[in-house]
Amino acid sequence: MLEAFKKHIKTNFHFLEDAKLLIACSGGLDSVVLANLSKDAGYNFSLAHCNYNLRGKQSDDDENFVVDLALKFGCEVHTTSFNMDDFKKNENSSIQASARQLRYEWFNALEEQWGYDFVLTAHHADDDLETHIINLSRGTGIKGLTGIPKKNGTIIRPLLPFKRSEILAFATTKKMTWREDSSNNETKYLRNKIRHNIIPQLKELNANFLDNFKKTQEYLNEATTLLGVYKNELKNSLFRKDDRVVRIEIEALKSKLPLKEHLYLIFEEYGFTQWLDIENLLEAPSGKQVFSKTHKLVKDRDFLLLTELDKIDDHSYTLFEKDTEINSPISLKIKMVSEISKSCGDDLFVDAEKLKFPLLLRKWNNGDYFYPLGMKGKKKLSKFFKDEKVDILSKKNIWLLCSGNDIVWIIGKRADERFKVTPKTDKILKFELH
Template identity: 40%
Template sequence: MDELFQDFIKTNDLFTHDDRILLGLSGGIDSMVMLHLMTSAGLDVYAAHCNFKLRGAESDEDQIFVESECRRQNIRFIPGAFNTKEYAAEKGISLQMAARELRYEWFLKLLGDLDCRYVAIAHNKNDVAETFLINLLRGTGLRGLTGIRPKTGSIVRPLLFADRKSISEYASHHNILHREDSSNYETKYLRNYVRHAIIPEFEKISPGFIGNIYDTAGRLKEADAIFSETIENKFSYLFESQGNDYIVSINSLSGLHPLPAYLYGFLKRWNFPREVTEDILVAMQGGTSGKQFYSPTHRLIRDREHLIITALPVHGLTRYYIDEDSTTLSEPLNMRISKHRHQPGFKIPADRNIACVDAGMLHYPLLLRKWQKGDYFQPLGMGGLKKLSDFFIDNKFSIAQKERVWILASGSRIVWIAGHRLDDRFRITERTKDILMIEILE
């Protein structure tokens, strides 16, 4: 096994002999075999042990055992104690999830504190098979069936090449002491039930079941890599970035096959679950324009011939006042404000983000606000009033674009639809004495 261990580390580029490795030691057979393999290979290791305070005296005895073994082998030992039940209650998560979060958060903190390069966790082939079956039961999709990766950022799993049987045989051969966690046999936990009740039945049918699942997960990982690359290539070709938003033609999406797989592949980056993606697919095929769909972080709008994806708005102030002596504004728009004497030959910059208005027509404070239903203005160059909603329709504003519009108002009158259109009543004329220039800085 020592040779297989070395080969696995090299093949998967887990770490080098120059790296100091922090070992996550529970005291169980897997982690203690990992410790033996690491020290036998002459690697520089520290050991960290998590006491989750979930099994009373048994938890404390695990810590005492690991500390004793580390002292015997002259390995630096770092203990960590956690109030796991309290953490789980605060977060509203299971004890297993709480322990996992606490463990990894602490391990990653220790990396910096101890000048270690990686954290090594003693997952094995059986863990891959268990995770595969659990994710299959939960319907997590392709990514969930790709197994546990040998290396994820600063986390390495150098024991993934071995199954539990070979680990047990190695421990017996080398007289490796270890602890047994009594909770590992409680089948009320899904993983334990899969381990003790389901997998043995499969092994009766196929003795090589664990290895077969491990190999299958590896092939699915390769398939997932191909799928992800295809998705990224199509995404960069089809989706157009508009600031922080993305827009894609419904017609161009409809030419992709199989469309459900492509659509889910595109949208999962914005955390849209599969069931919402299925509803979006229905809306694409004949839904009403303006229909909206939500993920925890984003919103998708079915807008005429396009899908528009925007981040969920952060609700803040919707009204900002501008005094007569103001020269800048940092939010909600980055603006520069300056006053100029109207001189003969003055030319208004041809830039939609710059408004030049007759300062004598303004009443302070000016107000920068969101548009409201019932708003109207007199578009520059027109003789009559127009509803703002009609202006949006005429200029084919999407829902997202309308929501981002800011209105500069003087009293009850609109001065400027910021970045879009000036009100004719505030235009510069031959009677204008002073000009107020408002610039939106990109």
């Protein structure tokens, strides 16, 4: 198995050979074999063990076993402890899902703190089959049927090609010792039910069931690759990037049939799951929005606007008279000048004596109005944005510079007539937008 493991790494994960690795080690058979294989292959690794305190002394013995294993290998070991009872009080998820969340958050922290390049986990072919069946039972698309990914960011699963029977045979031949988790025999967990009740029957139907499943996974992954190529071509034809906003022409999108499947293909990677809402958005009035955890889609006349959720704080910001520069939420340089110089369009010159400090930076509100430079009378910002064809999402990213309740500048767009420099101006203040 060692030679097969090294060949697999060289072919698919050659970058691991010179990397600094962190191996997730429970002390069970699979992770102990992964650690031994990595040791025999000469890789640079440390061990990481999570103690969830779910099995009393057994949990503590697992942790001690991993610490001793690291001592045997002469490598670094990281351990952490979680109180799952406290965690569960604030989380609406299963013990297994909660443990997984805590585990991977801790791995990420170790990567940042200790400079690990990759985290290795010991998932194998039987785990992949279990995941496939779980996803199938819940209803899934092709992505769910492809099972556990070999690589997910910095998470690598180098044992996926190997069956549990191969791993057990290797450990037995090498006379390895490992810890048995008694909870693995409890069928109250869905994965354990599948492992102990369903998979043995599948293997009884066909002795080569797992090998045939692995071939099916290869075909599904090849199909997924082809689908990814088509998705990229589709996005290149439909997406028009404008600053932070992606514009998608609705009629062009509606011409892609079957429509629901195309909507899923295009928008799934942005975290959207409410496909009926997205389909209805195509016929909705302007301003209608659909949200995922990371993005939003907005109907704007003949287009859908796709953008990341606004990460800019919507609070107001204060500018004092002594300030010469700010970098958040936008970048402005402020200084007194003797005359108006040639402007590139992103500069504002105002009569400093007309300002009331401290000034205020804020987003616009319904009902806001100003006196556009060069015009007589006031104008509502909503009407100004409409005339300037500023789309719904872009409006949300516009900041106002205000003196008291008066708007001095729609930053980067238009200045206010009331604060302009005149022949009577003695002090000229320049705002330079970067």
